[in-house]
Amino acid sequence: MNFCSHCGHTVRFAIPRGDDRPRYLCDECGTIHYQNPRIVAGTLPVSGSRVLLCRRAIAPRKGYWTLPAGYMENAETTVEAAARETLEEACAEVTVHGLYTLINLPHINQVYMMFRADLVGGFDAGPESLEVALFEEHEIPWDELAFPTIERTLRHFYRDRVEGDYPLHISDITAEDRERYFGSA
């Protein structure tokens, strides 16, 4: 951020009076530009014993497999965001169940919220997917998953499926976890 989005004046990065962390400040119009984490909402769509995955057609991690998920938009709910992303990426309608994983990624200012869901009807590759397919557990491409959040959500799912009980799992992924996941790439 270089300029005030309100008045166009240059901004500076400093701690406002009465605050305890630096913000982008406009000395011309007085606006304080707060920046906050974004929510990534998505689903784990299930059809019988199989799980739906999408192979990414776009960066980052083009060609890798993911659960349908993306940035929550203004004016929608978390459940609506998760269902919309599923429709956009997999052309799939789902019945959304409970929140299943809540994963904080503080180093990139993201909060993942993945919901369990049942696939309703068919699916197809949306514009952001190369292909979309259903996988049995032994078919999951563990070495070709796009993000550590996706692997973690799937690992929880297969562990919990043994008992048929799917509590909310809250966890964090650190910069070190992420580096380990992506290797030197």
Add this chain to the structure above:
Amino acid sequence: MNFCSHCGHTVRFAIPRGDDRPRYLCDECGTIHYQNPRIVAGTLPVSGSRVLLCRRAIAPRKGYWTLPAGYMENAETTVEAAARETLEEACAEVTVHGLYTLINLPHINQVYMMFRADLVGGFDAGPESLEVALFEEHEIPWDELAFPTIERTLRHFYRDRVEGDYPLHISDITAEDRERYFGSA
């Protein structure tokens, strides 16, 4: 938003190519300025049979009672944000338990995430609170609560406390709900 925060050029509000909703666009440098919902994280701090509430010293709803909560910041987790807000507003340390209410407010682009917590030690009014106090159920100032999210979280708590089981409650508050809550104020 009137100006591009990257290059200072004026922006226009239009649907980018390949997108389906309007964004602030800079024709000079090509930046698309996405805007996304913000997370409000907080706690429901419990001490024995009592619940801790803060009376707001700042707008909006100055003088009304609330649970400690506020905007999640970059570079922190949801649990850290909830604990930090509790420390700031009530000078209270807490042990944070599970996520308890997840409330979408799509008309104001907020997602509330309230965690149950146990109060550890004392408390005091932080700079954003006029006073902080513990309340038995029959003492809760239902007509002087600051926000519908706070009332809803407390209502769930007293219903669930009967059985001692506190599942996650996901719900929405619409513009109409909010208008009904605040009346003509």
